[in-house]
Amino acid sequence: MFMQFMLLFSRQGKLRLQKWYVPLSDKERKKISRDLVQTILARKPKMCSFLEWRDLKIVYKRYASLYFCCAVEDQDNELITLEIIHRYVELLDKYFGSVCELDIIFNFEKAYFILDEFLLGGEAQETSKKNVLKAIEQADLLSMELYLVF
Amino acid sequence: WVCHTPIRLRELIRTIRTARTQAEEREMIQKECAAIRSSFREEDNTYRCRNVAKLLYMHMLGYPAHFGQLECLKLIASQKFTDKRIGYLGAMLLLDERQDVHLLMTNCIKNDLNHSTQYVQGLALCTLGCMGSSEMCRDLAGEVEKLLKTSNSYLRKKAALCAVHVIRKVPELMEMFLPATKNLLSEKNHGVLHTSVVLLTEMCERSPDMLAHFRKLVPQLVRILKNLIMSGYSPEHDVSGISDPFLQVRILRLLRILGKGDDDSSEAMNDILAQVATNTETSKNVGNAILYETVLTIMDIKSESGLRVLAINILGRFLLNNDKNIRYVALTSLLKTVQTDHNAVQRHRSTIVDCLKDLDVSIKRRAMELSFALVNGNNIRGMMKELLYFLDSCDPEFKADCASGVFLAAEKYAPSKRWHIDTIMRVLTTAGSYVRDDSVPNLIQLITNSVEMHAYTVQRLYKALLDDISQQPLVQVASWCIGEYGDLLISGQCEEEEPIQVTEDEVLDVLEGLLVSNLSSPVTRGYSLTAIMKLSTRFSSVNRIKKVVSIYGSSIDVELQQRAVEYNALFKKYDHMRPALLERMPIMEKTASNGPTEIVQTNGEAEPSVVEPKHPPPVGQPASQVKNTVFGLVSRCLSLMAFYLFDLSKTVNFLSIGIPPMTAYNKNGLKIDFTFERANPNPNVAVITIHASNSTEADMTDFVFQAAVPKTFQLQLLSPSSNVVPALNQGTVTQVIRVLNQQKLRMRIKLTYIHKGSAVQDLAEVNNFPPQSWQ
Numbered sequence A: 001m002f003m004q005f006m007l008l009f010s011r012q013g014k015l016r017l018q019k020w021y022v023p024l025s026d027k028e029r030k031k032i033s034r035d036l037v038q039t040i041l042a043r044k045p046k047m048c049s050f051l052e053w054r055d056l057k058i059v060y061k062r063y064a065s066l067y068f069c070c071a072v073e074d075q076d077n078e079l080i081t082l083e084i085i086h087r088y089v090e091l092l093d094k095y096f097g098s099v100c101e102l103d104i105i106f107n108f109e110k111a112y113f114i115l116d117e118f119l120l121g122g123e124a125q126e127t128s129k130k131n132v133l134k135a136i137e138q139a140d141l142l143s144m145e146l147y148l149v150f
Numbered sequence B: 001w002v003c004h005t006p007i008r009l010r011e012l013i014r015t016i017r018t019a020r021t022q023a024e025e026r027e028m029i030q031k032e033c034a035a036i037r038s039s040f041r042e043e044d045n046t047y048r049c050r051n052v053a054k055l056l057y058m059h060m061l062g063y064p065a066h067f068g069q070l071e072c073l074k075l076i077a078s079q080k081f082t083d084k085r086i087g088y089l090g091a092m093l094l095l096d097e098r099q100d101v102h103l104l105m106t107n108c109i110k111n112d113l114n115h116s117t118q119y120v121q122g123l124a125l126c127t128l129g130c131m132g133s134s135e136m137c138r139d140l141a142g143e144v145e146k147l148l149k150t151s152n153s154y155l156r157k158k159a160a161l162c163a164v165h166v167i168r169k170v171p172e173l174m175e176m177f178l179p180a181t182k183n184l185l186s187e188k189n190h191g192v193l194h195t196s197v198v199l200l201t202e203m204c205e206r207s208p209d210m211l212a213h214f215r216k217l218v219p220q221l222v223r224i225l226k227n228l229i230m231s232g233y234s235p236e237h238d239v240s241g242i243s244d245p246f247l248q249v250r251i252l253r254l255l256r257i258l259g260k261g262d263d264d265s266s267e268a269m270n271d272i273l274a275q276v277a278t279n280t281e282t283s284k285n286v287g288n289a290i291l292y293e294t295v296l297t298i299m300d301i302k303s304e305s306g307l308r309v310l311a312i313n314i315l316g317r318f319l320l321n322n323d324k325n326i327r328y329v330a331l332t333s334l335l336k337t338v339q340t341d342h343n344a345v346q347r348h349r350s351t352i353v354d355c356l357k358d359l360d361v362s363i364k365r366r367a368m369e370l371s372f373a374l375v376n377g378n379n380i381r382g383m384m385k386e387l388l389y390f391l392d393s394c395d396p397e398f399k400a401d402c403a404s405g406v407f408l409a410a411e412k413y414a415p416s417k418r419w420h421i422d423t424i425m426r427v428l429t430t431a432g433s434y435v436r437d438d439s440v441p442n443l444i445q446l447i448t449n450s451v452e453m454h455a456y457t458v459q460r461l462y463k464a465l466l467d468d469i470s471q472q473p474l475v476q477v478a479s480w481c482i483g484e485y486g487d488l489l490i491s492g493q494c495e496e497e498e499p500i501q502v503t504e505d506e507v508l509d510v511l512e513g514l515l516v517s518n519l520s521s522p523v524t525r526g527y528s529l530t531a532i533m534k535l536s537t538r539f540s541s542v543n544r545i546k547k548v549v550s551i552y553g554s555s556i557d558v559e560l561q562q563r564a565v566e567y568n569a570l571f572k573k574y575d576h577m578r579p580a581l582l583e584r585m586p587i588m589e590k591t592a593s594n595g596p597t598e599i600v601q602t603n604g605e606a607e608p609s610v611v612e613p614k615h616p617p618p619v620g621q622p623a624s625q626v627k628n629t630v631f632g633l634v635s636r637c638l639s640l641m642a643f644y645l646f647d648l649s650k651t652v653n654f655l656s657i658g659i660p661p662m663t664a665y666n667k668n669g670l671k672i673d674f675t676f677e678r679a680n681p682n683p684n685v686a687v688i689t690i691h692a693s694n695s696t697e698a699d700m701t702d703f704v705f706q707a708a709v710p711k712t713f714q715l716q717l718l719s720p721s722s723n724v725v726p727a728l729n730q731g732t733v734t735q736v737i738r739v740l741n742q743q744k745l746r747m748r749i750k751l752t753y754i755h756k757g758s759a760v761q762d763l764a765e766v767n768n769f770p771p772q773s774w775q
Helices: A027-040 A078-094 A103-107 A108-118 A129-141 A145-149 B009-017 B022-041 B048-062 B066-077 B081-094 B100-113 B118-131 B134-148 B153-169 B171-177 B190-206 B208-230 B245-259 B261-279 B285-300 B305-319 B324-337 B341-346 B347-359 B363-372 B379-391 B396-413 B417-431 B439-449 B449-465 B472-491 B504-516 B522-537 B541-556 B558-572 B575-581 B623-632 B636-646 B649-659
Strands: A003-010 A015-020 A050-053 A056-063 A066-072 B664-665 B671-678 B685-694 B702-707 B715-716 B733-740 B747-755 B757-768
Touching: A015 A108, A015 B048, A015 B081, A015 B522, A027 A050, A027 A056, A027 A066, A027 B153, A050 B324, A050 B363, A056 A078, A078 A103, A078 A108, A078 A129, A078 B245, A078 B285, A078 B324, A103 A108, A103 B009, A108 A129, A108 B048, A108 B081, A108 B118, A108 B417, A129 B081, A129 B118, B009 B048, B009 B541, B022 B048, B022 B066, B022 B363, B022 B522, B022 B575, B048 B066, B048 B081, B066 B100, B081 B100, B081 B118, B081 B664, B081 B702, B100 B118, B100 B134, B118 B153, B134 B153, B134 B171, B153 B171, B153 B190, B171 B190, B171 B558, B190 B208, B190 B245, B190 B702, B208 B261, B208 B757, B245 B261, B261 B305, B285 B324, B285 B522, B285 B649, B285 B702, B305 B341, B324 B341, B324 B347, B324 B363, B324 B417, B341 B363, B341 B733, B347 B379, B363 B396, B379 B396, B379 B664, B417 B439, B417 B449, B417 B472, B439 B449, B439 B472, B439 B733, B449 B504, B449 B702, B472 B522, B504 B522, B504 B541, B522 B541, B522 B558, B522 B575, B558 B575, B575 B636, B575 B685, B649 B733, B664 B757, B671 B747, B685 B702, B702 B715
Parallel strands: none
Antiparallel strands: A003 A015, A003 A066, A050 A056, A056 A066, B664 B671, B671 B685, B685 B733, B702 B747, B715 B733, B747 B757
């Protein structure tokens, strides 16, 4: 399914990750994020995970204190998008070991790297959890110096 | 001279999070940005990576980071993997293709695509596939194509998705990827398989030639899907007992595209679809995701009726699922299939109606739309009860659409006139302020034509006015009725219920009350003044009426003033014409002969044909001739009144919105006009009504109108008024299209019908939408 963007944000509306797969200026991205975050935070817990917003379908799910929110296109399967979100959460969980919001805050660049091994251009590039984690592990080894510099 | 080391990323994050106010945070950020800026100026290679990473963090908090853009490019060009990793990430976050600076990346990406380390190649492919502009894609397509043919599955899968992006940006390059697709499906690696299926899907969606070419893959796709279902537990790809659901869903989607409209392909996939539909575990979301995709495929291809029924039943079961997400997708899908598989969907009607009570707004909306689609002559009473109950209790955002839906359904299927009037009354009294403005003329026409119900209707409306004059549409319809049938009201002629006792003065009190009330809109005041005027030929209190009319001759409201002046003139100079003019309205025809095609003028205004009078009609002509000349030679003031008296439902659409109608298609005697209105409350939804007429001597039967719009739009087609376009313009088929759009509207339409024994099919592009329809 073609994902146009993915946003991770806290219950206070603070952005923790924003991945854009469509070309938009910084100003436009800010506006979309602001509007969408407000819309989702206003929803009650009993409502479903899908909503129509502008001409997109929004799929979102809350995991602990973080909202994972994707915008997909009209012909995309909302239910499998939920699975995509879930898979990403599992990857983060495996990588960080019982992931929590603080992990994402302090290691945001790693969250991006993991996402970029799972999705590419808005589509899933790898459906095996093991393979994604293996690739990240290898890439991390390559950047061992990362620890010295950071 | 102290050379200080830039602080580490995590330390900066920690520090910033200690800020207790926005101002404190801003100060910290500014300080750090200044440090980073000077570090950049010093061309510090060692800490560039750390600094850019910090900048990215601050950017995420909402602070400007554009001064780091060039630094990202320097990182990308570095030989250190860590630098490249952060550099590419920075590029994806800080650059966008609208800025020229992004082109500077092209060469680096090209080099990195050929790097000896696959993880570097991976970074380049990822970045290109995420944000590559058309120019970059053109420059680098050849590299991507090369990588698509590599045996390294890590790179191959990324190259496939990168190719998808290239094709999206530069569709003309699609051809060059064709050779590389040759053996993609023979891969065992799921990553490559998945991305290959995505690539094939993209190509088939964009090009009918590619689609025809790839149809031969159907057996292979079926085999792969079968293996996924039949194979035992595979830990690597398992999700709750299902093997690689992501790949299954993508294959099902590709099969949908390949099977659509093609008998052979559809047949080849029939068995596997039945198998997936019956064997997939439904206890978790993942299984339902696959079932959902399967249902979509079954409904879109040329499947056997048994399979279609199976699909609808799956949706029916979805409706009963505790998971509201499942109910939501079920309703969405049922809405799509209700036209083509009406009877099968009908079986689930009661479950759908139950969803009207759901707490979720989106579910309620879909349930409402579906409910209206399912109303027919057999279930009208029961359905209407539910829908009226829904109307009473639903959120304001639904009321306008629901009210319109009720009116439409009532018009089509009312079991009796009395039931019809009662239903209208119910809507007007409970949701009267949400009813659309165009409902008023529609209702007026309806009431006029229900001759035997006039007394009952005016009585009920009068009583409603006594209760509440705040709901404008109700007040307008009531005023009009009282003006028309006031004589029946005071004579106590009602048969349907106990007639009320009311005097002329009481009626005039009520109407005059509307004129002075600040609850009344200017339009409502117009209606009331006209009603009072009409009563001058039905009541005996003519003097009282004359007085009212003369008072309003100096009203501040220009509309009201004009009317009053003209009515005054009627009393003074044209009194002999008054009885004829104010006579009871005849039954109004709602057929094509009075339809919009004859009255349309290019500025969007529509008026019944009027001619400026040169002289008043000669006195002493027989009454009927006077009537004819009056309606033929009517002065401007009377033409205005005629407009208000004669509102035909279709014409008001033009006038209240001012979007000119258009002819979308005109060929072989079949003409299709589009008329427009804006939906209320969502002004981004354009409501288009198509009017199909047939000027040939033979009827066009089995007429089906279909429309398709570009990907960025959303389109909904409601039921047509009929499937027969009668010959010689004796009637029109109308159908409503709703389009959600914020850009220039384009549409492709497909028409199929049977004419003189042979089947006709035609496709056409509609590009001449008036700008107001999409602005």
